Amino acid sequence: MESFENLYNISSVLSLQGFDLSSESSLTAFLFATLSYMVILFCNLILLITIIQNKSLHQPMYILLSNLPINDVIGSTALFPQLLKELLWDTRTIQFSACVTQAFFIHLYGGGAVFILAAMAYDRYVAICVPLRYNTIMTNAHVMKIICVVWISNFILMAVLFHLLLNLPRCKSQMTHSYCDNPSLLQLVCTDTTINNIYGLLVTAFTQVVSLGLIFYSYLRILVACYKNKRSDTRSKALQTCATHLIVFLLLECLGLFTIISYRFKNLSASSRRLIGVSTLIFPPTLNPIIYGLKTKDIRTKIVMLCQQKLLHI
Template identity: 80%
Template sequence: MASVGNVYNISSVLSLQGFDLSSESSFTAFLFATLSYMIILFCNLILLLTIILNKSLHKPMYLLLLNLPVNDLMGSTALFPHIIKEFILDTKTIEFSSCVTQAFFIHVYGGGAVFILAAMAYDRYMAICVPLRYNTVMTNAHIVKIITGVWVVNFILMAILFYLLLRLPRCKSQLTHSYCDNPSLLQLVCADATINNIYGLFVTAITQVISLGLIFYTYLQILVACFRSNRSDTRSKALHTCATHLIVFLLLECLGLFTIISYRLKNLSAVSRRFIGVTTLIFPPTLNPIIYGIKTKEIRSKIIMLFQKKGFSF
């Protein structure tokens, strides 16, 4: 273990692995990252404005959906500006405080995504399985409580995670990833991190196991209710809405699982592993608003109206 003096004298600037690309490849990667970030900003802001500006969309389902682009914008903004800067300036360093901030919001994004999708699944369960109670239960006050609970629980879980990290002395400054997250920062400490690892597993259990259980239970009940329904139009609409949510959820979970697996494949190149590591922060924020914009008729029609008012034609 490093001495106390070395701990206190450790540099406040961290070194990142980077993507180790040639100058030509770096320019291509810069264009890809910039274009991806612009698409994420454009699509998510359009979805946000569409829901905010149309009172007809101020319903429980869409008020919950409103949180998804907010979360996607937060996660992508935590990552993309740093990566774009790295490609432009060819820098592979980051301030420790900036690294912790980036890691915190990336983890908030990950937890927020599954919590929001779980809340949306609960809303669909109430609408389809107990429709007679829907309007009395899913009031604006109840929706505000759900949204507040999602964000408060998410921020508290992640704040404790990073408090446990920051209390430990740091004796290294070389990160093994191309961006900052809790596991990579934990590798920089020179003390027993057993409590951190246990709490990390606890957070994973809360954000994944409970959310997964809730989502699968609600959609199982929805499928049963749909097949029992005698009205084909109601069944078709319910399945269509649920399919949209499931596509978004499965996209997030599959990319997350693929990322975890990639770090355990020894034959995979370092560059490929780092690229796969950022896919969860590229594809869901890009595809989520597009999927909802295309698959949800009410949102699609309002987006078309929004562009028509601005002078665009479809």
């Protein structure tokens, strides 16, 4: 029996919504996107290499932090090659298989970001609220278990999400977005998507409840512990570390929330919706390593030393 796509002559090539830019504006956007991608790769790789090369940073907090640049590189690499291709050659087509792959890794990035930040909040909770038991609780084995839970659970959640999507017949090939994600792909389906929508909402609710719940509880306990601590230097250092985590988390949450809300407002222009969606995959991966590099003294010192060593060998 012929597949649904062959039966209804559905193309395996999808048409993406472009940014409707002039040739001059497209060139400017291409240069900006290229620069953004290079900055994201450079900053995140510098942060990752710094943590890997310095044994003094082989501590639970930094080991957990090292997952953040890995996740940011995954998310940005899922977006930028296709975006640069579109801007440079004004091509607005993508193979369906490539589109699904891009969407999978973009969603993997989104889920991974909140899970990793939640794991980091848990680490800070143990370090500040029960410091005498920190080394007993946050052993290397326990940290690796946390990392495995973060990545495996995130992968399974997204794999099921896209398995449900691929089981549905498709009767359209015109995307409503400049890149691929699950909501845009669902709009190509010509049958009932209730199960997919419910599962998607459950995944979103689960990730948000787990991450927000753990982060809110951890930082509430941390604030109480800092308030009770009589040493101002210890209190200041703890609050500075927590502030860094909160800035990164709130940035991700706000941009993610704007992206989700943009799908609900039908009156919002397509260009605005596309810009909001792209910003979620540009700003957090760019700012995360900069924020941690500037706000975390140990990392900042090691990055400066690493750069000095590289410059001396040139």
